[in-house]
Amino acid sequence: MDFEKLAQWLFPDVTLTPEDMEKRYPERQLPQGAIVSRMAPSPTGFVHLGNLVQGLTSERLCHQSGGVLFLRIEDTDSKREIPGAVKILIEALDHYGIRFDEGAGIEGDIGDYGPYTQSLRKDIYHVYAKYLTQKGMAYPCFCTEEDLENMRKEQEAAHENFGYYGKYAVWRDRSLEDIRRELDAGHPFVLRFRSTGNPENKHKFTDLVKGEIVLTENEMDQVLLKSDGIPTYHFAHAVDDHLMRTTLVVRGDEWLPSLPFHVQLFQSLGFKLPKYAHIGPLMKMDGESKRKLSKRKDPELALTFYESEGFPVSAVYEYILGILNSNYEDWRRANPDADPSGFAFSYKKLNPAGSLFDYDKLLNVSKNVISRMTADQVFDELLDYTKAYDPDLFASLTADPDYAKAILSIGRGGKKPRKDLATWKEAKPYMSFFYDAMFERSDPYPETISQETVKKVLTAYLTMYQASDDQTVWFDKIKALSESFGFATDMKAYKENPQDYPGSVADISGLIRVALTGRQSSPDMYAVMQILGQDRVRARLQNAVDALG
Ligand code: GLU
Helix, strand or coil: CCCCHHHHCCCCCCCCCCHHHHHHHHCCCCCCCCCEECCCCCCCCCCCCHHHHHHHHHHHHHHHCCCCCEEEECCCCHHHCCCHHHHHHHHHHCCCCCCCEEEECCCCCCCCCCCCEEEHHHHHHHHHHHHHHHHEEEEEECCCHHHHHHHHHHHHCCCCCCCCCHHCCCCCCCHHHHHHHHCCCCCCCCCEEEEEEECCCCEEEEEECEEEEEEEECCCCCCCCCCCCCCCCHHHHHHHHHHHHCCCCEEEEEHEEEEEEHHHHHHHHCCCCCCEECCCCEEEEEEEEECCCCCCCCCCHHHHHHHHHHHHHHHHHHHHHHHHHCCCCHHHCCCCCHHHHHCCCCCCCCCCCHHHHHHHHHHHHHHHHCCCHHHHHHHHHHHHHHHHHCCHHHHHHHHHHHHHHHHHHHHCCCCCCCCCCCCCHHHHHHHHCCCCCCCCCCCCCCCCCCCHHHHHHHHHHHHCCCCCCCHHHHHHHHHHHHHCCCCECHHHHHCCCCCCCCCHHHHHHHHHHHHHHCCCCCCCCHHHHHHHHHHHHHHHHHHHHCCCC
């Protein structure tokens, strides 16, 4: 068969050759060991935790090695694409500190290996499509949808593998005349790969995450170009990763079954195979068993979820690092204040079966992260969050930043900082009592004390309280108040003979706490009262007394 002629028929306008492409996209000049990797998402508008896992893995491995990370937009499946998706994607990743050195950007491409959007690379793919046709490694297939459907039925009935191979590959060895006739009739065709693989042959392959695996040779004549001339993912990624000089492909393990075909394609095209790291899906516990996180069932799969729940970016980042590399937690304990970029991320630690996502653990990590922040940091992050999600709290925070920062300073600093907040969403219930507009007495007074006594205690305390008292004087007054009502101040004595007292100093503090904060538990009362200040404390005590009738 005259493949040259066939190639000319199919790609009359293609004049460039693979050599021209090699010249246009030369090898990168990078230091030894520098990794070139990429994110190659499809612009569907839905950015999920898996994207972050994949992006973070590529980003860490690449930047740790002094290499290059680029973004390529894989938009060959226009059915799945939504407008604005690229911007959504870039912004979401940027939010989590995944920064690209080159590639598609909101303002256009950056870098010498573009265009970085597949739909703009049709001419480049056609150079290689023509090349494969010239070499007899690709051919046009004019099967209609109906032909393929019938073939599938036949395979089903005969209990044979589905696909275009062997005797089912009906256009594989057709004559030039047959092809010419179809072309002249204007019938659409796809370009198929002419596979020489034999499933009897197995090869060892080393994946950076899965380890050594056995690949079965591919015998399917897969589609390289669809009937509109747009490449399939398989073909496009091989051409792109070669020309963009990718040395490491980190991608989901749903691509593993296609790997034999990819290896075959790289070989046929004369390309050096990059290294591959196929990462498992994120899993979660569902009762006793594990399952994949699902878009339909699990809101926590969407990255937007973390923003609207008010997780600090640094907490999500920290958590993901921890589930990907199990030694991260130890490193964090030893380096509580270090930037996570100081941690040596390793693909060897990635769990081949996929990482387990545990929401409670995330809350815990986030609590720790927030507890290590300064009040100013907390204030700034909380402002960003409330601006978007809680206008009331935003207004209160901005009305008096110093007051808000004083509240957010409670229990901060020191070796054992308080861990009150896991998310910014929790800030409102945590701090609302400091603001008169949001204050409500939601908890009852301690049940063991009568309403009448509560009223008397609060009335007496109103005459004693002075905001200028230091903590010792402040507490001495509460003790004196307790004693004047016969409540125990010696806790040991109280525990030995509780029946001798109506209650203890803890009960007296407790009722003052409910009067002032509306709750039975709150951060340190002295600190709370210092922040509330003389006027607010007096007003709250007076209101509490009045409310008791
Ligand atoms: N566009 C493919 C996807 O979104 C990319 C896979 C890859 O990274 O090569 O799954």
